[in-house]
Amino acid sequence: MRRKEREIVDKNEIIDFINSRYVGILSVMSDDGPYAIPLNYFYDDGCIYVHSAMNGKKIDSIKKDNRVCFLVYADGPQILHEKACGISQIYKSVICFGNIEIVSDFDSKKDILIRMVSKFVPEEYHYSSMKDENINSTNIMKIRIKKMTGKENKLSSNHTVIDR
Numbered sequence: 824m825r826r827k828e829r830e831i832v833d834k835n836e837i838i839d840f841i842n843s844r845y846v847g848i849l850s851v852m853s854d855d856g857p858y859a860i861p862l863n864y865f866y867d868d869g870c871i872y873v874h875s876a877m878n879g880k881k882i883d884s885i886k887k888d889n890r891v892c893f894l895v896y897a898d899g900p901q902i903l904h905e906k907a908c909g910i911s912q913i914y915k916s917v918i919c920f921g922n923i924e925i926v927s928d929f930d931s932k933k934d935i936l937i938r939m940v941s942k943f944v945p946e947e948y949h950y951s952s953m954k955d956e957n958i959n960s961t962n963i964m965k966i967r968i969k970k971m972t973g974k975e976n977k978l979s980s981n982h983t984v985i986d987r
Contacts, residue, residue, distance in 0.1 A: 824972060831973030837917050840973065841866045841895050845943065849873060849966075850892040851884040851923075858884060864893070865942045871919060871966040872926075872935050882962060885923050893919040893966055902982040910985065915975035919968045926963040929955075935963050 824830045831837055841847075842865075850859045860881055862873045871893055875881060885891070899913030926932055936953060944950055978984075 824974065826974070829974045829976055831915075831917075831975055834971075837971060837973040838866065840897075840915060841871075841917055844895045844897065847871070847873075848894040848896075849881070849923075850894070851881060852888050852890070853880055853884040854887075863939065863943065864895075865939045867938070869968050871921075871968065872939060873964050873966070874936065874939065875962045875964065877960060877962050882925075885925070885964070889922045889924065891921060891923045891966055893921075893968075895919075899976075899978055900984045902978070902984055911976060913976050913978045913982075915973075917971060917973045919966065920970045921966045921968040923964050923966045926965050929958065932961065932963045933958050935965075936961065 831840075845863060846861050847864045848859050849862050850857060852858070858880060862875070864871050864873045866872075894916060896914060896916035899915075901910050901912055903909065904911035926935065933953065936958060940950065940953075
């Protein structure tokens, strides 16, 4: 990492950040070149889980090349900055590199979907149970993370925030 002073080195902080976000960007290599897709996800034990339709450009690409990159980020305000063009961006991000695989076992798919829903829906909200036909028509994919890096540009009291 070029900007070592912005690197997040604490693995727990990286994982906490991943768990605090709801949408990440999955990047695959398609026949047309790089292809990036925003997806809901959840993280568990070194893996990221996403869901999708059973077919399409993303699935075709994954079947040809299972190497992926997954980005989770949060942007903050722009600030005045004494270097470069005079402004900078406040942000925090984690990039995960790994291999993706399709989960085909019905019980595993159901368990993953239940866990994913529990990330997004607070306990006090009741939702209908998942129907078998919906589980069968949903692709679940598991990214086995090989490398994960975190980076942030923190807002400090010394910064002047640009109001828009």
